[in-house]
Amino acid sequence: MRLMSLGLVPQILIGVALGSVLGAAAPGVAAPLGLLGDLFVGMLKAVAPLLVMLLVMSAIANRHESGSDGRKSAFTLLLYLVGTVSAAVVAVGMSFAFPQHIALSAAASGSPPVAVTAVLSDVLFKLIDNPVNALLTGNFLGCLTWAILLGISFRRASASFREHLQTLATGVADIVRHIIRLAPLGIFGLVCATVASTGLQALAGYAGLALLLVCCMLVMALLVNPLLVFLVLQRNPYPIVFKCLEESGITAFFTRSSAANIPVNLNLAKKLGISEELYTVTIPIGATVNMAGAAITITVLTLAAANTLNIEVSLGGALLLCMIAALSACGASGVPSGSLLLVPLACSLFGIPLDVAMQVVAVGFVISVIQDSAETALNSSTDVVYTYAADQSRLFAPVSRSTAA
Numbered sequence: 572m573r574l575m576s577l578g579l580v581p582q583i584l585i586g587v588a589l590g591s592v593l594g595a596a597a598p599g600v601a602a603p604l605g606l607l608g609d610l611f612v613g614m615l616k617a618v619a620p621l622l623v624m625l626l627v628m629s630a631i632a633n634r635h636e637s638g639s640d641g642r643k644s645a646f647t648l649l650l651y652l653v654g655t656v657s658a659a660v661v662a663v664g665m666s667f668a669f670p671q672h673i674a675l676s677a678a679a680s681g682s683p684p685v686a687v688t689a690v691l692s693d694v695l696f697k698l699i700d701n702p703v704n705a706l707l708t709g710n711f712l713g714c715l716t717w718a719i720l721l722g723i724s725f726r727r728a729s730a731s732f733r734e735h736l737q738t739l740a741t742g743v744a745d746i747v748r749h750i751i752r753l754a755p756l757g758i759f760g761l762v763c764a765t766v767a768s769t770g771l772q773a774l775a776g777y778a779g780l781a782l783l784l785v786c787c788m789l790v791m792a793l794l795v796n797p798l799l800v801f802l803v804l805q806r807n808p809y810p811i812v813f814k815c816l817e818e819s820g821i822t823a824f825f826t827r828s829s830a831a832n833i834p835v836n837l838n839l840a841k842k843l844g845i846s847e848e849l850y851t852v853t854i855p856i857g858a859t860v861n862m863a864g865a866a867i868t869i870t871v872l873t874l875a876a877a878n879t880l881n882i883e884v885s886l887g888g889a890l891l892l893c894m895i896a897a898l899s900a901c902g903a904s905g906v907p908s909g910s911l912l913l914v915p916l917a918c919s920l921f922g923i924p925l926d927v928a929m930q931v932v933a934v935g936f937v938i939s940v941i942q943d944s945a946e947t948a949l950n951s952s953t954d955v956v957y958t959y960a961a962d963q964s965r966l967f968a969p970v971s972r973s974t975a976a
Contacts, residue, residue: 582754582755583754583755583758583821583822583825584821585755586754586755586756586758586759586762587758587759587762587825589759590604590758590759590760590761590762590763590766591762591766593763593766594762594763594764594765594766594767595766598766598767598768599767601763601764601766601767602763602764602767602768604759604760604763604764605760605761605763605764605765605767605768606760607756607757607759607760607761607763608757608758608759608760608761608762608763608764608825609760610757610760611750611753611754611756611757611758611760611761611826612757612761612826612828612831614750614753615750615826615828615831615832615833615834615835616709616828616830616831618743618746618747618750618834619709619711619830619831619833619834620705620706620709620710620711620714621706621743622740622743622744622747622833622834622837623711623714623715623718623833623837623851623855624702624706624714624715624717624718625718625736625739625740625743626718626740626743626744626837626847626851627714627715627718627719627722627851627852627855628718628721628722628725628736628740629722629733629736629737629739629740630722630740630847630848630851630852631718631719631722631723631725631726631848632721632722632723632725632726632728632733632736633733633736633737642966643846643849643961643962643964644849644852644853644961646961646964646966647849647853647857647957647958647960647961648853648856648860650799650803650957650960650961651856651857651860651861651957652897653799654791654795654796654799654861654863654953654957655860655861655862655863655866655897655900655901656866656893656894656897657791657795657799657863658787658791658795658863658864658866658867658897658900659866659867659869659870659892659893659894659896659897659900660893661787661790661791661795661867662787662866662867662870662871662874662896663870663874663889663892663893665783665786665787665790665871666783666870666871666874666875667874667889669779669783670874670875670878671779671780671783671871671874671875671878672875672878672879673777673780673875673876673879673931673934697710697712697713697859698712698713698716699713699716700712700713700716701713702714702717705717709830711830711833711855711856711858711859712855712856712859714855715852715855715856719852744837744838747834747837747838748838750834751822751834751835751838754822754835757826758822758825758826761825761826762825765940777934777938780871780872780875780934780938781938781941781942783871784867784868784871784938784941784942784945784946785941785942785945787867787871788863788864788867788945788946788948788949791863791864791867791949791953792812792816792820792948792949792952792953793812796808796812796953796956796957797809797812799957799960800812800956800957800959800960803960803961803963803964803966804960804963804964804965805965808960811843811956811959811960812952812956814843815839815952815953815955815956815959816948816952818835818839818842819832819835819836819839819948819951819952819954819955820948820949820951820952821948822835822951823835823947823948823950823951823952824944824945824947824948825944826947827943827944827947828947829857829858829859829862829947829950829951829954830858832858832947832951833854833855833858835951836850836854836857836858836951836954836955837850837851837854839955840854840955840958840959843955843959845955845958845959845962846962849958849961849962850955850958850962853954853957853958853961854954854955854958857950857953857954857957857958858950858951858954859901860901861950861953861954861957862900862901862910862950863900863949863950863953864910864945864946864947864948864949864950865899865900865910865913865946865950866893866896866897866899866900867946867949868910868911868914868935868942868946869896869899869900869910869913869914869916869917870892870893870896870917872911872914872931872932872934872935873892873896873914873917873918873920873921873923873931874892875931876914876918876921876923876927876928876931877918877921877923880923880927882921882922882923884921888920888921891920892917892920895916895917895920896917899913899916899917900913910943910946911932911935911936911939912932914928914931914932914935915928915929915931915932918931
């Protein structure tokens, strides 16, 4: 009973500690407990597309204001873009300051995109996906497209219909809150399976590369993001940054899926008092296109491959890599290690052969237990940070408020 009286975050940390101890002490016992983690992530992924579609439809259909929410959404997307490009720039600077070399031996399987246009066209086709298929496959861009169109149409529906739509959205959101309460148990299972199957031995050979990736992500989370929020809000940004890292970043670190963390972020945005019309749109979009962590991964691994092959990277090439990494990151899937298969695309800028690039991807999978966890924590927490900043920005304050001040 005393354990249940603790907050969700302390319960999660206890689950992490217990899972780590059990995974290290009794791998045979801990490995099957990974089923708890798989079930938790599966439940989140199952409910997330339906939740997004219903919340967006209901928010638009019942929307009474016609003021600043559209501009706030556009501003949030701008912050997403600036943040992702900034992450690539940070990764280039850190890679130049601390160059990495990696042993290339084994290739990874997969079919990476061959051009940026392939990534962008994939995003466009996701936007126009069949709504049923979008729900079944977890295509949040498709869900968002249909939710916006249906929400606009339902604005002309009767008040009782729109009320029932709101009731349905509230019911699904309530289910999500119950699922989130299972996070300590689910994360306990995830940690058990990870420690039991991987341990820390696999990371030893690539400790420098993993450390560089994590440091880049910490710079983004603790320096660049707060700076952007400060420029927007003109006040201390760290309370909201730490709040989002605590409630969104910790969960995302262990689920390793931006898509699975969407319900967590929607719940957090509601707790922070962000406009529902804003966060129901920007959070799902952010899970797909706000990929600062992915931009860091793509950039660092590409430059490590170039260093290993003694390829000199000019300033112009580095800037081009930043843009390509940012655009490619926007097409990264919202699932574990979704950014790694985009590394060959960036490697092609420097003439690195595909078979060598896929070996770099294999290295990425070796360190993914650290890289992908930190990447997802950064991506997911940043979605809420930027949405909050846009919602609270003085740029969209009513004229009367500023006049009264």
